[in-house]
Amino acid sequence: MTDPSQTPSLDLPDGVAVTGALKPGYEQILSRQALELIATLHRELEPRRQERLAARQEVVRAIADGEDLDFLPETASIREDDSWRVAEHAPGLVDRRVEMTGPTDRKMTINAMNSGARVWLADQEDANTPLWENVVEGPMNLRDAIAGTISFTSPEGKEYALKTTDQAQLPTIVMRPRGWHLDEKHITVDGERTSGGLVDFALSMCASATLQLEAGKGPYFYLPKMEHYLEARLWNDAFTIAQDALGIPRGTIRATCLIETYPAAFQMEEILYELREHSAGLNAGRWDYLFSIIKTYRTRGRDFVLPDRNAVTMTAPMMRAYTNLLVRTCHKRGAHAIGGMAAFIPSKDEEVNKAAFEKVTADKQREAEDGFDGSWVAHPGMVQTCLDVFDRVLGDRPNQVDNTREDVQVTAADLLDVKATPGEVTEQGLRANIDVGLQYLATWLTGRGAVGIHNLMEDAATAEISRSQVWQWINNDITLTDTGEVVTQELVERLVDEVVTTLPGDASNYEEAKRLFLAVAVADEYADFLTVPAYEEMP
CATH class of the missing domain: 1.20.1220.12 (Malate synthase, domain III)
Known part of the structure; x- marks a missing residue:
């Protein structure tokens, strides 16, 4: 039973309530500064968040009535203007040839930081669950990793620690907050639930931004599940509010956006444009993209029915169109293009391993040759395989943003050609x-x-x-x-x-x-x- 004398108390701003259980150390993450930032973000952005969520339903209804997704006529000027580019690559985000992904529990944090990857996607979203302990302890673990103080002992007695505390030798941390659709029920402002994504963002910023800057890097984020460029504008405004509140120069935050929804595939340039001061590129998220195809076109019959999940590969015509367009769009604007997930976990069965490593190598080879600047793996045992492939293609170059893929011409019909998917x-x-x-x-x-x-x-x-x-x-x-x-x-x-x-x-x-x-x-x-x-x- 918890000793009441050891339960921390919080310094709550007016209108803010926290109902989640408190453990020692939580008060450092749920600081007054963090809770004030959450309150500011909520009061300034929540009405627009709700508007954008409602607008998603309008798109679904329009498609049910027979309309199709297309490149937006009202933003043609942004796509046709060749003069704009995103910000220069931020420290620690110049070379991203292999990125490790995983949840932010303490053991995983240490393993990811020791993995040899160039970047760690510290996931507070799909590889995590929004259990209250994870919401608070994730930012705590990232803070300790950046400070070099993190350690962990398993129930079996195995000890885990960083191989080095030199942040220059460790992966750059890029945290993925929850998407706009998820609430945080344990923190309310003026009696309203808050945005889970903004809670994740604010807690991370207040716990780690200063430490990241002192380490020669910065506060970097992966933004999930956006469906419209105005959702990217919402994030950009959140970044501006947070930087001003914390006294950090504008443009310090950098964000890589996952293009993992069907509507977003038609608005890649607009999303980069909205975040251009803070943009670090785009990523191709395979499974969520397929999920979004079904969700968006669920009423439109067999032309949008997908075959068995494992039969849908990245070589399907619609997937080739999507990934080629992503590389072309990013490099046209000076941004990184990051490839999809290699989800394989090394096995004790050597035959299984051999077949899996061959598939992963072929997948990463295709991405590297297509012009991607890096790619994802889900297990430390796959880092070297991905690294070897990109090393062969990149050589001494940190990325291949100069490969502008001007040969790529993708139409809306190419992106919508689901029925050509074999399987x-x-x-x-x-x-x-x-x-x-x-x-x-x-x-x-x-x-x-x-x-x-x-x-x-x-x-x-x-x-x-x-x-x-x-x-x-x-x-x-x-x-x-x-x-x-x-x-x-x-x-x-x-x-x-x-x-x-x-x-x-x-x-x-x-x-x-x-x-x-x-x-x-x-x-x-x-x-x-x-x-x-x-x-x-x-x-």
Whole structure:
């Protein structure tokens, strides 16, 4: 039982309430400065955040009525103006040839900092869960890593520590906050829930920005799940407010935006433009992009039905259009283009390893030759493989932003050509979606957001694409090519019961995950995000 005398108290600004449990050290992260910044950001930006979330629904309704995504006519002047470029590359973000991703728990933080990657995407979003302890302890762990004071001892007695405290020799930390759609229920301002993303951002800024600048780097962020350039403008305004509040020069913050939603693929230049003073580039996020295709075009029939998840590769025509356009757009504006995730986890099975390393090498080779400046891996054991590929292509150059890919000409029709994606819908693929979705959700509900499943590191995007595909197949009466059965609610419910018996551990451990999965996978109405109702199930 917690000793009441050891429970910290908070210096709360007017109108701010914190309902999450407090542990020793939390008061350093939930400082008055941080809570005042959260309050300022909320009061100035929350009405616009709600407007942008409502605008997302307008896009879905327009597409349901037969309209299609396209490059915006009202921003043609931005795309046609060749004179503007983003800010010069920031210290620590010049060479990004391999980026490690992962949640911000203490053990992972140390392993990531020791991984040999050039950048660590410290993930407070899809590889994390918004459990209250993670919200506060993530920024605490990043602060300690930058200060060189972090250590960890596992329950088994194994000790973890940094190999060096020289920040110049360690990966540059780029923190990913939550997306605009997620609230933070434990911190309210004037009685209203706050934005989860702005909470993550403010806590990180107040805990670490000064330390990062003293280390010769800076406060850097990955921005997820934006669907419109005005959402990027919202982030840019948040950066300006925070820099002014903390007395940091404007332009110190840098942000890399994930182009992982279908609407954003048509607004890459506009997103760079809105953040140009703070921009560090764009990233191609594969699974969330596929999830967004389904979500955005869910009412438009079989032309937008995707085959089995594992059959959709980056060589599909629509994916080639998307990634080539991303590289062309970034390099035209002097920004970094960062490739997608290699989710493989090294196995004890050498045959599995051999095949996986060959696939990862080929994937990274394609990205490097396409002009990407770096790429993601999800496990320290994959860092060297990615590094070797980019070393061969880049040589002594820190990046290849000078490769402007003027040969690339991508039309809206190219991005929308989902029906050209090769592959089939099979019972094996349906079972795989159920398997991974249930395993991931069961772990997510316990507070862990990065889960090793079948030798792959899975995050929330995994559960989203898995349940979205099931919903899409049901609502389009898709016939499974290997069994001839039509995908129905009854079939999915039967397979869920069958798959649960094959999962690791006791079947009773999956009851809550099963309920949540079915609640969105077979529902009449499509839920925009699985993590929104799941968050309400958390303490």
